[in-house]
Amino acid sequence: DTGVSQNPRHKITKRGQNVTFRCDPISEHNRLYWYRQTLGQGPEFLTYFQNEAQLEKSRLLSDRFSAERPKGSFSTLEIQRTEQGDSAMYLCASSLGAAWTQYFGPGTRLLVL
Amino acid sequence: QKEVEQDPGPLSVPEGAIVSLNCTYSNSAFQYFMWYRQYSRKGPELLMYTYSSGNKEDGRFTAQVDKSSKYISLFIRDSQPSDSATYLCAMSATGNTPLVFGKGTRLSVIA
Numbered sequence: 001d002t003g004v005s006q007n008p009r010h011k012i013t014k015r016g017q018n019v020t021f022r023c024d025p026i027s028e029h030n031r032l033y034w035y036r037q038t039l040g041q042g043p044e045f046l047t048y049f050q051n052e053a054q055l056e057k058s059r060l061l062s063d064r065f066s067a068e069r070p071k072g073s074f075s076t077l078e079i080q081r082t083e084q085g086d087s088a089m090y091l092c093a094s095s096l097g098a099a100w101t102q103y104f105g106p107g108t109r110l111l112v113l
Numbered sequence: 114q115k116e117v118e119q120d121p122g123p124l125s126v127p128e129g130a131i132v133s134l135n136c137t138y139s140n141s142a143f144q145y146f147m148w149y150r151q152y153s154r155k156g157p158e159l160l161m162y163t164y165s166s167g168n169k170e171d172g173r174f175t176a177q178v179d180k181s182s183k184y185i186s187l188f189i190r191d192s193q194p195s196d197s198a199t200y201l202c203a204m205s206a207t208g209n210t211p212l213v214f215g216k217g218t219r220l221s222v223i224a
Contacts, residue, residue, distance in 0.1 A: 104159075
């Protein structure tokens with residue numbers, strides 16, 4: 001068990017470009033969550049999946065954001081037409097079944113210039 | 114008013130001190146409470162989790178929940194410089210649903 005992994009760890013992009021992040025949850029964890037964290041704040045929920053179904057999306061998730069989990073394993077989060085306000089740490093977490101403990105990955109730090 | 118309030122600190126203590134970290138919340142539906150530790154530029158690491166009211170102890174760490182006051186605490190005994198990190202409280206109403214986090218308290222333990 002290698003824990004939750006995220007790639008890339010860092011991404012610098014220019015405003016208007018599209019970016020995609022990947023999350024690999026702990027194997028056999030069927031729930032997968034995306035959060036965003038800005039400096040000096042706690043993580044804020046974006047969206048989550050149970051297996052391949054996207055069950056909930058936060059109002060923070062504008063239509064420029066899309067997330068997928070096609071086979072119920074890894075997930076991708078895409079941001080289209082990035083804006084400077086998208087600069088943040090994007091965190092992925094996973095949990096197993098009805099368990100309520102979520103385990104976080106190291107995050108992807110995005111900087112939009 | 115945010116659902117979860119947490120003093121961001123910073124909090125600076127000498128090595129060996131007892132540290133008390135706290136959060137208050139407004140949503141009486143919250144029943145699941147967690148504490149995460151986050152080192153600089155890393156993801157949050159789960160430290161403690163409790164359900165409903167009461168205390169839970171794990172080594173040097175004790176988590177307390179007082180639902181009547183909507184107040185949770187994390188105590189760290191015999192604090193070490195390696196405990197220097199940001200401590201985040203998190204909670205949810207129904208367990209396997211998205212967590213609501215506090216801002217985090219930045220702790221420095223000075224040797």
